[in-house]
Amino acid sequence: MTKQIHTPVERSPAENAQLALLLEVAGTPKPGNVDRHRDLSDLRFEQFLAGAVGSLAGFRLAASGGTIGEALRTGVQGMSNQSGGNTQFGCLLLLVPLITAATRDSLTPDGVKTIVSETTVSDSIDFYRSFEYVDVAVDDPPTDADALDVRRGAAAAETLRSRALTLYDIMELSANPDGNRTADGNAEEWTTGFSRSFRAAEQIATDSGPILDRAARAFLSLLAEKPDTLVAIKHGRDVASNVCDRAGAVGQDLGAAEALAAEFVEEGINPGTTADITAAALFIALERGVEV
């Protein structure tokens, strides 16, 4: 017998990013989100599977030296090839710079901070163009900044150029919005060296049991820690804050989280940004050698 004499090839960063998307959506229970055991009325599990298949083209581009903007736009274009609409836009926004960092052997908070700080105006233009493929939930822009509403898509290019706004600049604006707008949780990852993603990755790596359970527990920690941007945009800050409290009460108890999942689905509470950071954390954990 000569079985199993070969060591399997290691997964590349692009493959780990694709696997992170799949593990994120499969992790259960993730209260309020599509998961292995739940669909939403307008979004089904299989659309996330197709989204993960299509996203890989963007991940491969990031791994082979493509710019952050090109990789993001290519990934979103591939992701959108299913009938559910936006499945993983936010995940891609986090995963693409992390892949670039992993490819350059600098998958650390400082490493990825350098990478996002090197983005250009051309990256912002590609970022805006990405919104032409899918309908993404974002907060309204400040009244004096209609020209920078991401929903303008490619039409924003002239403003981006004339104001020399890099993608990092755009994220900084979204992380620190003026007036009463909601700070974007993904943008905050960009401007803080992906601090929550790295912390959640550490939790996944030191946790035990099947990785889908670890993913669910990391999601619960993140949800309790900080109000979810998507929940805040759709339901207001009080609801987002209440969601944190209820996740905090559940703690790491996946049984109790099942009940919370039923409640959130009923209430239309969909913590999308928390899921995005969970995917980013899974990617980092896979790159660090956590096994499936």
Add this chain to the structure above:
Amino acid sequence: MTKQIHTPVERSPAENAQLALLLEVAGTPKPGNVDRHRDLSDLRFEQFLAGAVGSLAGFRLAASGGTIGEALRTGVQGMSNQSGGNTQFGCLLLLVPLITAATRDSLTPDGVKTIVSETTVSDSIDFYRSFEYVDVAVDDPPTDADALDVRRGAAAAETLRSRALTLYDIMELSANPDGNRTADGNAEEWTTGFSRSFRAAEQIATDSGPILDRAARAFLSLLAEKPDTLVAIKHGRDVASNVCDRAGAVGQDLGAAEALAAEFVEEGINPGTTADITAAALFIALERGVEV
């Protein structure tokens, strides 16, 4: 507003094959198998997700002109990069020639028949080498043919060369075994122009509802139609025949199939070949334009 002005890119055959693997394992209930709602004691859902991620390298090789054998071996090597062991070997054996056919614009029973009939001795050597990455359940070889036991891996190369056995020849031997051995259901697909795969694809395409339900119903039809090879190898032909009858009694009723799924998991009945053909059917259906 300039949203959704772009048509998404079409999925390539390699991407559709990867998606077929993901939809196959997610389809539920698939009595006796890992599915969206069930793990087995030694095999978990997430290992199939990782298997699908790793298999793509082989699919891409098939799509870019690699030989059937190289693509299969590369796919199996990538698939095996998870801790569950063999997740999708049989699926890959069916998907690789179908991808080649799709790439040559000849995804028909005759088209794929031509492709498998053109395989060479080199393809059989690669096929045997594929068994070195994972532990695959196969029937014992006839007593006079130990030299062709696939579990010999690369050690069988000399025999393959001296007897000039192509991969098609190997499949023909497995589809029409002598003595009391079990005919291999996947090998029969190779020698019959993938007749059951194409028929099940037609069922999926004309069925209605979410694709994961369609996948589950196609699996039930296939299971009722013909004894599953893996069940026959592990439990004998009478059990495999009884499994057909019980699947036939369930018909297309997914509710009744839930109960059957609980029974089969309890009894250790794992219809693997039926799952392989379901994956092949999903690939053909996706190539024919069935939407996710």
